[in-house]
Amino acid sequence: MFEAVLTLCLTLDAGTCRDTLLPGYEAESRASCAEALAAAPPDPARFAPLAAPGEATCREAAAALEVEEIAPGVFVHSGAIEEPAPGNLGEVSNMGFVIGGASVAVIDAGGSRAVGEGLWRAIRARTDLPVSHLVLTHMHPDHVLGAGPFVFAGAEVVGHAGLGRAMSERRQSYLDSFARLIGPAAFLGSDVPAVDDEVEDSTRIDLGSRVLTVTAWPAAHTGTDVTVRDEETGILFAGDLVFDRHTPALDGSLRGWQSVLEDLQATEAAGVVPGHGAARLPWPEGAEPLVRYLDTLAADTRAALNGGMRLGDAVEVIAEDEREAWALFDAYNARNATVAFTELEWE
Incomplete structure (x- = not known):
């Protein structure tokens, strides 16, 4: 298989460049790929300011x-349980796609354009159907910054009603942070996408004899969480509403997350794809470690508040009993304790 690439460079630094995949020109031979390029040459202006x-x-x-x-017809890539770094290019979250009778939907796109390109190639290895939709389960950069190849190919970006604004407000922070963590050359071309369809309650995506239901949830892991259910198989993509092995990250509401998880556990599913960890978890038992962690986080935070502890001291002990159960505990637990303390002190 052959593919088309275009070298892109930082406008003000021609020494920082990266070969970027141009989706849609795949062919069995180099000559056929070149013919497709000649017939519909890409407009470099689409990549401005690069x-x-x-x-x-x-x-x-x-x-x-x-x-x-x-x-x-349901495929999942399990991301590394690591922090973004040059060695993983931001491939630190789970992503997937569902193949319908007429088109393909992608659920989450990874933490850089390079990761999104790898997912695009995985799709093309299995079908030549168009990618009609990209569903972003929430605003965090490790799930959205790989959207570029799918947007270039014409996919409709679907997300929570608050997703576009949330990503716009955080865009520069996300780009600066991930460029620093991954490296500016490897990160080149990555960006947050515009959201075409913002879901207030729920919506259905018809892939041709296969329907996905996208459901928006109240503030929980973040304020922009959606789930995606494949009605044909009963598989539920939960995004970061469900974590496996990777320490959960609280960026929304602790009480809201506990409530949403209770509702999700009451929902019938053949299996759940978490935002991090295993490709598929049994349901509802797959949520039990996360439920335990959030319950511990809440109980320890309330105990610290009732005992008159200051925030700086409380974060050192809240949920400490959970340390051995989770990877990257030091990177996330103190932050979770801070969010929980701030929320629960006003109960």
Whole structure:
């Protein structure tokens, strides 16, 4: 398989460049790929303010992300349980796609354009159907910054009613942080996308004889969480409303998250795809470690408040009993304790 690439460089620093995949030009031969480029040459202005010092060319396709078929037509890539770094390019969250009769929907896109390109190649290795939709389960950068290839290919971006504003407000912070963590050259071309369809309650996506239901939730993990249910198989993509092994990250409402989890556990599902960890968890028992962690976080926070502890002292002990159960505990637990303390002190 051959694919088209365009070298993009930082406008003010021609020494920082990256070969960027141009989705939609895939072909079995180099000549066919070149013919497709000649017939519909890409407009470099679409990548502004990045500069394209040369023309698009065709080459053998680079490696695709590994994905697991967890149910017929439902594929998941399990991200590394790590912080974003040059070695993983921001591939630190779970992503997936569902193949319908007429098109494909992608659920989350990873933490850089490079990761999104790997997911695109995984899709193309399994179907040539168009990618009609990209559903972003929430605003966090490790789930949204790889959207570029899917937007370039014409996918409709779907998310929570507050997602567009939330990403816009945090855009520069996300870009600066991930460029620093991953490296500016490897991160080149990554960005947050515009949201085309903001979901207030729920919406249905018809992929051709296959329907996905996207449901918006009240503030929980964040204020912008949605889930995606494949009605054919009963698989539920939960985004970061469900964590596995990776320490949960609280960026919304502790009480809200506990309430949403209770509702989700009462929902029938053949399996759940968490935002981090295993490709598929049994349901509802797959949520039990997260429920325990959030309950401990709440109980310890209330005990600290009742005991008159100051925030700086409280974060050192809240949920400490959970340390051995989770990876990246030091990176997230103190932050969670701070959010919980701030929320619960006004009960």
